[in-house]
Amino acid sequence: MEISVGFDNLKYLEEQTKFILERAKQYGNKLYLEFGGKLMFDMHAARVLPGYDPNVKMKLLQQLKDKLDIIICIHAGDIERRKIRADFGISYDQATLKLIDDLRDWGLEICGVVITRYESHPSVIQFKRVLELNNIPVYVHQTIHGYPTNVDHIVSEEGYGANPFIETNKPIVVVSGPGPGSGKMATCLSQVYHEHKRGIKAGYAKFETFPIWNLPLKHPVNIAYEAATADLGDYNEIDPFHLATHKITAVNYNRDVAAFPVLKKILFKIMGDGNMYQSPTDMGVNRAGFAIVDNIAVQKAAKEEIIRRYFSYHSEYAAGRTPKSTTDRINLIMEEVGVSPTDRVIVQPARKAAEKAKKRGKGHSGIFSGAAILLSDGTIVTGKNSPLMHAPSAVIINAIKIIAKIPKKIYLLSPNIMESIGELKESLGKSANVSLNLEETMIALSISAITNPTAKVALDHLKELKNCEMHLTHIPSFGDEAGLRTLGVRLTSDPVYAGKNLFLF
Template sequence: MKKLGFDPQKYIEEQTKYILERVNNYDKLYLEFGGKLIGDKHAKRVLPGFDEDAKIKLLQKLKDKSEIIICVYAGDIERNKIRGDYGITYDMDVFRLIDELREYELEVNSVVITRYHGQPSTKLFINKLEKRDIKVYTHGSIEGYPSNLDVIVSEDGFGKNEFIPTTKPIVVVTAPGPGSGKLATSLNQLYHERRHGKVAGYSKFETFPVWNVPIKHPLNIAYEAATVDLKDVNMIDNFHYEKYNEIAVNYNRDIETFPVIKRIIEKITGKESVFQSPTDMGVNRVGFGITDDEVVQEASKQEIIRRSFAIETDFKKGLVDEEVLNRMKLIMEEVELSQVDRVPVQPARDYAEKVKNLSETKDIQAVIAFELGNDQIITGRTTPLMDSCSAGVLNSIKALANISDEIHLLSPMVLETIQNMKKNDLHSKLPALNVNEILIALAISAVTNPTAQLAYNKLSELNGVQAHSTVMLNRDDEQVLRKLGIDVTCDPIYPSENLYYL
């Protein structure tokens, strides 16, 4: 059984209590939510036992007191920015987020388009939202933000942006990703609330870095690895130490901007801010949920290795520059980690080398290795019939179900018929069956084949399995593995010389 290092129930109770204490100081609290509101898989990986939907469940407990504003930066819509974990653009992620919030019976007040100046794709997005009866507000850029206080806190700054009417004491401000304008939107609301005679406050709910965990703890270094492309760096909150003689960890952007934000809040409210440090602004209590530090440290180290593979593949694809790659290498050296410290890496590479030596062509060999429980490693490789992910998943669920390797879960004739349709009727350039196609075939076979049903029932046990591929996976396979809960990494090697058909 996987070792746990975090108590999710204790965390939710502590977090709920702390937020309500903060709310009691104001007529209304604008709570900026950083990170992922739903499906926080980073937190789940580095804090074994963490509920990836803990934040949304916390809000569900507060649903009678809260409503949600979703911010999205117009520029991210214009350039079709992709959310990596879902493989969808930010505008589509807004739709997804609204649907999921509604499932939890949480009220979505509106969507705010930030730094909007009539961009064409954003206009279309606004039209789509309004056609579905979703309120949309637009905020333009403010000259000199965030340093020119006289302009920002005036009719020419926040004053020219729309006020968003709200009715609940807690207003959660969230977004698909960083740089979406959550802080500016919150401060904009504080400005207008003040003009309406309301006492409104601001707080930040950012899970990482964990303020009451040492700065060089692997948990906090894993956060640096996760945001290495943003150039985030963990730092000691010097404001907090000077005021309270207490060491707290924050990150560079929050520490650098704190004096400005503090002055903006003071100029809006007309009195001294209650915040003496960026840590004061936060309401995060995740550090109090840790129950086994050793387990958390090891999980965090594994996350750092996963992030190093992700950066190497992004660099190969031209998505990040060499500076980011080198920064990631320094992080690995700082924690004294090697990529082969990830268990499935070496078995995948060894099997690929073995297959290559037996091959006449000596081409690149696509192999994937799955680390199941009890130190069991299962591999799969690409063949003319199916790709490595398909083979790896089938082999893994057979192993979990104790089905002999010689037994076919799927009839070769059926698979060949599917492949012929894919190649001849659908004119696919990639005839090998991918994992999505194999899983559909398995689901159909399970209806009449008891052995296939036995293996099919083991799919849920792949959740949390670690995997490594010797080549970069195509997006379809990668997304299916993630939906199964498999944490997969890849060597930065393209599976073929093709530019489009990978």
């Protein structure tokens, strides 16, 4: 199945680079740029804008390398609560360390890390110490009393003035973080305050890919952003300030619109007439909308993403990780766009595979589950659980056999080897479930590849499963989820557990 390309990365890089440089010039070549979203691996953008390079923002920074410094922010509360970045399954503090490593891999160094709304919790102190022991400058910003409404206090020596100033040398300073709520905007404004106190007429701008301001309010790509933030309660709206001032319809989101009057007061108190923004849209520098080359393709992809979010939130609700208000919100979004869960073409095949397992009575401990994956050529492959394998393991093995053109009757893994691994798990007390999860299956396959040439061929084709769509009839176990994340498949699951166990081994 050929996927239509809906986004032109080269055009985007050209537009975006030019626009950021122009904005920096407007502020005398000292611009603090709040970088929203993910610097790397922006998989949401890649899913809703087919053809979008998930690392294109890093390529943008590389193009501007000689003109920019980078500051990373992280909220102390996110460290203490061990907030998780879902796409990697790691905490925000670990995601910050990974981001620093990733930037270095791209030849980009940071000026330092700011721990915002600092509290001296043991985990926060430990994180700070790790950075300092690795010669990374760490700055601490305390909570500012009355933030964000008490403008007179905020823009004073007791407010922003109490924060340490971070020395930067380049005309553009990118301020990023591991996720939303990291304190990026406050850090930017604190720096702008200090710069003006030193006689430098620095400015502030915001880089945020979504919502795309020059697409219609109800465009599926913008609605997909609402779906992605359904747990936060965000929604898009027409920017009333932009419409009133410029007579141009632009899309923004509720928090930016609501915060703009106060933000404008803060900027005016710092910069006086030097602040040129009349709307939250004015603050932005995003040019993604100008790089969309196939509107039909991106609309289709965005609707698919909304369905993925539907399954994701319902599974999180079943696991107790999100409130019912989130599922109510995503249900309304589904109705608004006019899509249903079974519009995802692999949902029904996965459910039929589970039914087939149940009819044949070939599950494990009375558990019957199914999986389906959509290959890049449009082939749908199914798998079901058995006493030897979890359903994800079965469908991945079946899929790579088809991709590698290996006959179905040929074993990639000997049943004797799988039984031996299962017996080892049971004897060590690791799990009562001796059936192999996907992570264990991939390890077994890599070991088999040493002596089995056919297994080696299959192993070499695993990378071709990246970005394939997949559905499970149950919430995946830890081992299955880890294996699927490694493969890079786009997973959804029905919001039910595979059995009665509450711990997903």
